[in-house]
Amino acid sequence: MTSIVHAKGLEKSFGRFRALKGVDLDIPRGAISGLIGPNGAGKTTTLKALIGLCDVQGELEVAGQDPRRARHKLMEEVCFIADVGILPRWLRVNQLLDYVAAVHPRFDRGRAEQFLASTDIPPNKRIKELSKGMITQLHLAVVMAIDVRLLVLDEPTLGLDIVYRKEFYDRLLNDFYDGDRTIIISTHQVEEIEALLSHLVFINKGEIVLNTQMSELEIRYSELIVQSDKMAEAEALGPIYQRKTLGKHCLTFEDVPREKLQPLGEVITPSVADLFVAKMRQDRVLGEAAATGEAGHE
Amino acid sequence: MNNFSVRQFAMLLKRELLEHTTLFFYAPVILAALIFLFTAWVLHMLPGDELAIAIEYVAVAFDGLSPRDMAPLFMSLSIPFTLVFSICAVVYLLSTLYQDRKDSSVLFWHSMPVSDLRTVLSKLVALIVVAPLFYIAVLFVLYLLGIGWMTLLGFNYDIAVAGLAYLLMAALLSLLLVYCSMVISGLWLFPTVGWLLLFSAFARRAPLMWAVGVFMLLLFLEDFVFGSQFLANWIESRSNPGQYIVFDIADLLPRLFNYDMLFGIAVGSILVGGAVVMRRFTD
Amino acid sequence: MMEQVRALLLKNRYSVLVTTITAYVLVVVIEGAVTGREARVIDLDNPYFELNIQDFEEFRDRRERE
Numbered sequence: 001m002t003s004i005v006h007a008k009g010l011e012k013s014f015g016r017f018r019a020l021k022g023v024d025l026d027i028p029r030g031a032i033s034g035l036i037g038p039n040g041a042g043k044t045t046t047l048k049a050l051i052g053l054c055d056v057q058g059e060l061e062v063a064g065q066d067p068r069r070a071r072h073k074l075m076e077e078v079c080f081i082a083d084v085g086i087l088p089r090w091l092r093v094n095q096l097l098d099y100v101a102a103v104h105p106r107f108d109r110g111r112a113e114q115f116l117a118s119t120d121i122p123p124n125k126r127i128k129e130l131s132k133g134m135i136t137q138l139h140l141a142v143v144m145a146i147d148v149r150l151l152v153l154d155e156p157t158l159g160l161d162i163v164y165r166k167e168f169y170d171r172l173l174n175d176f177y178d179g180d181r182t183i184i185i186s187t188h189q190v191e192e193i194e195a196l197l198s199h200l201v202f203i204n205k206g207e208i209v210l211n212t213q214m215s216e217l218e219i220r221y222s223e224l225i226v227q228s229d230k231m232a233e234a235e236a237l238g239p240i241y242q243r244k245t246l247g248k249h250c251l252t253f254e255d256v257p258r259e260k261l262q263p264l265g266e267v268i269t270p271s272v273a274d275l276f277v278a279k280m281r282q283d284r285v286l287g288e289a290a291a292t293g294e295a296g297h298e
Numbered sequence: 299m300n301n302f303s304v305r306q307f308a309m310l311l312k313r314e315l316l317e318h319t320t321l322f323f324y325a326p327v328i329l330a331a332l333i334f335l336f337t338a339w340v341l342h343m344l345p346g347d348e349l350a351i352a353i354e355y356v357a358v359a360f361d362g363l364s365p366r367d368m369a370p371l372f373m374s375l376s377i378p379f380t381l382v383f384s385i386c387a388v389v390y391l392l393s394t395l396y397q398d399r400k401d402s403s404v405l406f407w408h409s410m411p412v413s414d415l416r417t418v419l420s421k422l423v424a425l426i427v428v429a430p431l432f433y434i435a436v437l438f439v440l441y442l443l444g445i446g447w448m449t450l451l452g453f454n455y456d457i458a459v460a461g462l463a464y465l466l467m468a469a470l471l472s473l474l475l476v477y478c479s480m481v482i483s484g485l486w487l488f489p490t491v492g493w494l495l496l497f498s499a500f501a502r503r504a505p506l507m508w509a510v511g512v513f514m515l516l517l518f519l520e521d522f523v524f525g526s527q528f529l530a531n532w533i534e535s536r537s538n539p540g541q542y543i544v545f546d547i548a549d550l551l552p553r554l555f556n557y558d559m560l561f562g563i564a565v566g567s568i569l570v571g572g573a574v575v576m577r578r579f580t581d
Numbered sequence: 582m583m584e585q586v587r588a589l590l591l592k593n594r595y596s597v598l599v600t601t602i603t604a605y606v607l608v609v610v611i612e613g614a615v616t617g618r619e620a621r622v623i624d625l626d627n628p629y630f631e632l633n634i635q636d637f638e639e640f641r642d643r644r645e646r647e
Contacts, residue, residue, distance in 0.1 A: 053405060053408055053580055071414075071578075072413040072414075074411075075408075075410055080409040082405055086402050087406055088403040099309055099313060103412055104411060355641070492605075496602075500598050516602070516606065526610075528614065529610070561612065565612070568601065568608065571601070572600070572601025572602075572605075579593065579594045
């Protein structure tokens with residue numbers, strides 16, 4: 001499979017703050033990839049860099065182009081929806097359609113109108129008069145009517161209620177995704193998109209901490225609900241994370257064969273949310289270890 | 299230039315006009331309404347025989363003049379319009395690359411396949427070429443009202459003001475001259491246009507303060523450090539309205555194609571180019 | 582080398598501003614020094630038509646005398 005996104009050693013600083021510290025990222029064509037990380041981890045910066053909305057240092061190729069050189073060319077192949085309503089608030093709904101129709105060579109106006117007809121959005125209203133959910137619906141309607149190869153979504157459903165969120169992802173999967181297009185979604189509401197992802201990327205403090213296929217996830221990661229008498233044995237295998245739910249100990253393992261775990265209790269595949277917490281925790285522990293290690297040298 | 303690219307540019311122009319209806323449309327309409335009301339009030343206060351004398355005076359003054367000679371007189375009515383237009387132009391230039399960064403809609407505009415150069419060019423064309431059309435359209439309505447009213451009064455007092463057709467032709471000719479003057483001033487002041495655009499694209503807040511502040515600083519620095527006043531001279535050499543008001547169609551080409559005009563456009567393009575590059579930084 | 586200079590000049594908003602203004606001021610100052618620029622004002626007088634209040638006052642007086 002060829003990559004639609006290829007990034008190597010992306011760096012970005014805002015003043016003294018290093019938002020990206022050498023991000024390497026490869027996303028194959030046709031993937032639905034989740035970019036997941038805590039607030040301030042560099043999700044938005046990474047996504048903006050991919051579509052040329054933010055200058056970064058490093059090697060970067062998206063849909064065969066360098067987004068820093070030919071943003072407008074790239075935008076014929078790529079679309080973007082952001083967390084905050086970025087649609088111009090003074091424009092009317094039908095003026096927005098007029099605009100995109102005239103400006104975007106791959107926009108199918110009829111299709112956008114068809115999508116809008118199934119919503120409550122009045123075509124004559126100004127965008128500032130619409131609710132946040134409607135603005136997102138509108139943006140999605142516009143984007144889905146554009147025949148692009150890559151769709152970048154930055155926290156697209158932030159601040160929406162559950163009905164809108166569910167509908168948003170249903171639409172995306174049923175009406176946009178065709179197996180050939182690529183979608184990159186950043187969010188911290190992991191549970192909601194877990195089922196649709198084919199790839200998973202964790203980012204923390206400007207670094208990629210995990211980049212894997214979902215199908216590989218169950219091979220590399222396992223969660224052991226340990227029998228209380230086997231606790232010491234399980235801990236000896238080096239879990240990356242431990243938690244206690246309903247009086248049971250759950251241990252998360254990385255690259256430990258399931259055959260070794262099976263005798264110790266029930267083995268399941270961790271949920272993305274649990275794995276996320278585990279990886280973030282591991283990252284912090286490693287960070288602290290490095291810090292104390294440095295302190296020890298002095 | 300293929301068909302699509304022409305259509306795209308036309309839409310970019312339309313976009314500018316839709317966003318700035320207040321500056322390009324309501325401003326001249328309100329101004330015209332104010333002028334109309336004020337004139338009506340003055341005429342209402344004037345005693346009848348004074349009015350008759352005034353009209354007769356105009357009739358005598360216009361007597362034997364061709365529309366071409368009358369047109370510059372009509373132009374005097376355009377002065378308040380060009381003043382309001384220049385204020386609106388400054389407001390437009392300072393906000394056009396600033397406002398969309400502030401409300402983050404720049405992310406949407408940037409997610410469309412339109413280059414920054416094209417965007418900035420569309421803004422320049424909208425301001426310099428298209429916006430003056432709205433101003434003269436409103437002015438035309440005002441002229442029609444004026445001519446109609448003079449003719450009616452003329453009948454009333456039995457004074458024949460120069461033939462209606464002549465007056466109309468003079469009005470149209472003067473509109474053409476006003477339009478040309480507005481376009482030529484936009485080109486003549488291209489360095490100023492570029493300067494304002496540059497700071498509109500640069501400032502995170504208060505673009506006007508930046509634009510004026512940096513300029514003052516440069517003037518001050520040049521005077522203090524080098525003891526020369528090239529920048530001040532530059533401004534002075536560009537700030538006489540006589541350099542860009544056209545009173546006759548024959549003046550048009552000499553005003554457009556002279557060294558000073560072309561140099562101004564060239565050097566202003568440096569600033570516009572800076573604004574285009576600056577546009578990459580959306581934060 | 583050229584790439585590095587380019588990257589430095591276009592690094593952020595401030596460097597773009599400084600680069601642009603420097604280029605602009607240099608061109609203006611050099612042109613000013615070379616041509617000895619002065620204001621070249623084209624005659625503002627309206628060559629075709631004069632209408633002023635004094636004329637009107639005279640006109641009214643004359644008419645009232647008649």
